[in-house]
Amino acid sequence: MNFIRYPGGKQRLLNYIIPLLPSREQIKGRFIEPFVGSGAVFFALNPKCALLADINPELIDLYRGIRHSPSKVWEIYKSFPKTKKAYYEIRAIKVNRKDLAFKAARTLYLNRTCFKGMWRHNSNGEFNVGYGGQDRRWVISLETLKEVSNRLKHVVLKCSDCEQTINESKEGDFIFADPPYRPGERELFNSHYIYGKFCFSGYQRLAEALKKASNRNVKWMLTISSHPDILSIFYGYKIVPIPKGTGRKLGILTNNSGEVIVFNYNMEEI
Ligand SMILES: C[S@@+](CC[C@H](N)C(=O)[O-])C[C@H]1O[C@@H](n2cnc3c(N)ncnc32)[C@H](O)[C@@H]1O
Known part of the structure; x- marks a missing residue:
């Protein structure tokens, strides 16, 4: 269910992630994604009950708009013209916070026609990615949005910080x-996530919150860069490297680091 393009989306790593996760039947409570992005893992797992959150308000409004009125969002999305000039006009529109369907359609349109699906804003919080073309616009359909809406029916959506x-x-x-x-x-x-300037202190906060969750017997999985500074914060948990060369692109470009999966449980315990 790849309905948006998303930098850092986990679609290409699902083959590594899903076998290490509990199944939807094994999750007794909620499936929680504090950094939901495009929700690649959520859509693949299809949990019975979920809490999806992200610090990006446009993203959460996109999910809310599609959940509430997929057909209306699709009609507006379809009506946007296909020229480069129109892209810049639609990008310049100031959206009314209450007009959820329009906001969702505009965000979806910008996401599907901007350069490489980037999600970048200027210092005023205005989306400022250039035009990328129409090639990726019609790979989704009304059926896609209806399916997304159905999958979100019993989901709690929140715009909030991970902690x-x-x-x-x-x-x-x-x-x-x-x-x-x-x-x-x-x-x-900086250029991908205006709403999430996630520095080293962000990882420290995250590690602390996950440690407290472990103390409450919450099971969790984390995907992360294997940079030594970051790995050192998660020392003591189970760590599985994701092979380099996985998927079309590597997770990380630097030669001395890759991506790893970190988790706090034994599969047999689940
Ligand atoms: C790597 S992406 C997640 C990609 C997602 N797993 C997928 O498959 O598309 C990281 C996400 O974290 C969000 N983010 C950044 N800082 C955050 C914070 N402090 N709290 C919550 N979300 C944050 C960004 O907006 C972005 O959507």
């Missing part, structure tokens, strides 16, 4: 956390 989301977890819940990569590696985070 707050993780602190809400209780025994029986399962957390899948996929924070932005460390700056200097594959995703130059």
Whole structure:
């Protein structure tokens, strides 16, 4: 269910991630994603009950708009013209916070027609990615949006910081956390995630919140860069490297680091 393009999306790593996760039947509480992005893992796992959160308000409004009115979002999306000039006009529109369907359609349109699906904003919080073309626009359909809407029916959607989301977890819940990569590696985070300037202190906060979740018997999985500074924060948990060369692109461009999966449980215990 790849309905948006997303920097750092986990679609290409699902073959490594899914076998290490509990199944939807094994998750007794909620499946929680504090950094949901395009929700690649959520859509692949299809949990019975979920809490999806991200710090990006446009992203959460996109999910809310599609959940509430997929057909209306599709009609507006379809009506946007296909020229480069129109792209810049639609990008310049100031959206009314209450007009959820229009906001969702505009975000979807910008995501599917901007350059490489980037999600970058200027200092005023205005989306400022250039035009990328129409090639990726019609690979989704009304059926795609209806399916997304159905999958979100019993999901709690929140625009919030990861720490707050993780602190809400209780025994029986399962957390899948996929924070932005460390700056200097594959995703130059400043240009991809205006809402998530995730520095080293962000990883420290994340590790602390996950440690407290472990103390409450919450099981969790984290995907992360294997940079030694970051790995040192998660020392003591189970760590599985993701082979380099996985998928079309490597997770990280620097030669001395790759991506790893970190988790706090034994598969037999689940
Ligand atoms: C690597 S992406 C997640 C990709 C997602 N797993 C997928 O498959 O598409 C990281 C996400 O974290 C979000 N983010 C950054 N800082 C955050 C924070 N402090 N709290 C919550 N979300 C944050 C970004 O907006 C972005 O959507």
